[in-house]
Amino acid sequence: VYETLAVVGATGAVGRIVLEQLANRNFPYKRLKLLASQRSAGQQVRFKDETITVELLAPGAFEDVDIVIASTPDEVSAEFAPYAVKEGAIVVDESGYWRMDPKVPLIIPEVNPDAIADHQGIIASPNCSTTQMVVALAPLHKAAKVKRVVVSTYQATSGAGLAGNAELESSVRQILDGQTPGHETFQHPIGFNLIPQIGSEKFEGYTSEEMKMVYETRKIMGDDNIQVCPTAVRVPVTIGHSESILVETEKPLTVAEATELFRAAPGITVVDDLANHQYPMPRDCDGKDDVFVGRIRRDISGDGHGIAFWCVSDNLRKGAATNAVQIAELLQQSVASAG
Ligand code: 2RA
Numbered sequence: 001v002y003e004t005l006a007v008v009g010a011t012g013a014v015g016r017i018v019l020e021q022l023a024n025r026n027f028p029y030k031r032l033k034l035l036a037s038q039r040s041a042g043q044q045v046r047f048k049d050e051t052i053t054v055e056l057l058a059p060g061a062f063e064d065v066d067i068v069i070a071s072t073p074d075e076v077s078a079e080f081a082p083y084a085v086k087e088g089a090i091v092v093d094e095s096g097y098w099r100m101d102p103k104v105p106l107i108i109p110e111v112n113p114d115a116i117a118d119h120q121g122i123i124a125s126p127n128c129s130t131t132q133m134v135v136a137l138a139p140l141h142k143a144a145k146v147k148r149v150v151v152s153t154y155q156a157t158s159g160a161g162l163a164g165n166a167e168l169e170s171s172v173r174q175i176l177d178g179q180t181p182g183h184e185t186f187q188h189p190i191g192f193n194l195i196p197q198i199g200s201e202k203f204e205g206y207t208s209e210e211m212k213m214v215y216e217t218r219k220i221m222g223d224d225n226i227q228v229c230p231t232a233v234r235v236p237v238t239i240g241h242s243e244s245i246l247v248e249t250e251k252p253l254t255v256a257e258a259t260e261l262f263r264a265a266p267g268i269t270v271v272d273d274l275a276n277h278q279y280p281m282p283r284d285c286d287g288k289d290d291v292f293v294g295r296i297r298r299d300i301s302g303d304g305h306g307i308a309f310w311c312v313s314d315n316l317r318k319g320a321a322t323n324a325v326q327i328a329e330l331l332q333q334s335v336a337s338a339g
Contacts, residue, residue, distance in 0.1 A: 001332045002066030003030040006089070008057055008080070009071040010034040011043055013162045014094060017321035018069050019047050025325060028332055035061055037076065062087035067331055069324050070094060085121035092123050092327045094320055099124040099216055106219050109326040110267040111138045115222075116330050123327055128319025129153050129209065129232060129241055130216040135291040135318065136311045137247060139265035140258060141221055144249035147305075148227040151213065154235045154242040155198060156282060159315050160185050165238045172236070186234060195234040207232060240282025241315040246299060248306045255298055258307045262293045267318070272296050280312035288314055289322045 005027070009015040015036075021027075034045055034054045041056040055061060057076070062068065062084040068091045070077060077095035084091050098104040105115040106124045108131055116123060126134070137146050157164035163185045171191030174181040181189035188195050199208030206214075210230040218224045235242075253261070262270050271280045272294040280292030291313040299306025313319055 001028045001336055002090075004033065004065045004067075005029040005031070005328070006033040006035055006062065006065040006068045007070075008035045008068055009076075010045055010054060011036055011040040012071055013158055013165075014071040014316055014320040017316050018071060018325060019045070021317075021321050021325040023048055025329070027325060027329065029067075031064075033061075033065060037072075059083045060087070062089040065089040067328055068092065069328055071320065071324070081122050090119065090121055090123065090331060092125060092324050092331070094125045094324050096127060096212065098122050099126060099212075100219065106216060107327050107330070108134055108138075108220055108323060109330055110135055110265070112220055112222065113330055116327070116334070123331075125320070125324045125327060126216045126220060127209070127212040128159060128313075128315040129155060129230075129243065130213050130220070131319050131323055132241060132291045132311055132313035132315075133213065133243055133245060134217055134220050135265075135267050135313075136245065136262065136293050136309070137217070138221065139261040139268070140247060140249055140253065140307070141223070141226075143257075143261050144251040144253050146221070146223075146226055146247055147250055148229075148248040149217070150229045150246040152231045152233065152244045153198075153209075153213075154194075154233055154237070154244075155209075156237045156239050156241055156315055157186075157190060157234065158239050159198070159234075159241065159319075164190075168236055168238060190234060190236050193236065196231065198232040198234055206230070237282045239286045239314055239316060240312055241319060242280075242282055243311045244308075245311055246306055246308045248299070248302065250305070252304045253307055255296055255307065258309075259296050262296070262309075267291055268293055270294065270296075279310060282312055285312045285314050287317070289317050291318055 035057040071094040074097040077097040157168040171181040202208040202211040209232040213230040279294035295310035
């Protein structure tokens with residue numbers, strides 16, 4: 001196996017869960033190095049029975065590293081990933097910077113594991129809102145070919161990192177205390193509110209977050225004909241992105257068929273019993289690795305080719321840390337089977 005593993009951004013919201021996942025999943029490695037920018041370098045982090053000092057992310061830091069799992073802002077990744085690769089490491093990157101680069105595979109291990117073989121040093125993990133949707137769409141696509149998707153997201157504040165959660169808490173507190181709520185991370189106060197903007201304007205009034213769902217979905221599913229119409233909304237929930245999805249398939253699917261496809265697919269848990277008030281909710285998905293699907297219905301407005309459903313997943317786990325660790329596990333399996 002690859003022996004030395006580095007985690008970049010280990011003190012961030014996702015980085016902390018990467019470490020937890022590495023421990024819980026018994027990820028095979030011999031040495032672990034933690035790296036971060038100036039602000040966090042020098043901090044001490046507990047991992048298993050060790051205390052590890054976070055080192056500075058800088059050229060030379062990857063000379064002795066085989067695999068990197070990185071969770072950093074786009075501009076940080078743009079800078080360090082090329083020198084990490086030059087120094088001999090393979091980078092599993094969670095930022096948005098490399099995802100649409102044709103030389104970079106964009107991987108969800110349950111969906112397109114084979115695409116990893118084409119990597120040239122950098123492998124990207126998709127955006128959280130894309131990942132959970134594509135995990136859910138993949139079995140329907142395989143059975144009935146997805147043509148069109150209309151999706152509205154309800155995205156948790158932790159998608160904007162630890163600062164997002166802190167702002168939700170302070171905003172709610174200020175409102176309950178009768179003060180005017182402030183905001184910095186989000187465009188408006190998030191307490192008792194919804195904000196229909198994630199990212200900046202990218203294409204014909206669609207935001208960058210929304211266009212990620214269009215482009216990344218096509219790349220992962222290997223089908224440029226899939227049409228996606230997204231609306232991304234920030235909601236006052238700390239963990240767990242939710243999505244209302246209407247999917248149209250070439251071959252019609254009954255609700256029973258779609259439900260069976262979801263049930264049989266890896267990484268999906270179906271929770272769907274409206275009469276008993278059972279459906280996925282962010283509260284119940286917090287801390288879990290699966291993508292949860294429920295409220296599976298026929299599209300009563302369409303011609304029999306549509307299925308509507310509700311999908312929830314922990315955005316810091318399958319949406320980020322878990323998917324990246326699973327990609328690193330694929331790398332370990334590929335050397336193990338080659339060796
Ligand atoms: C968000 N999708 O939820 C982003 C995080 N990558 O803000």
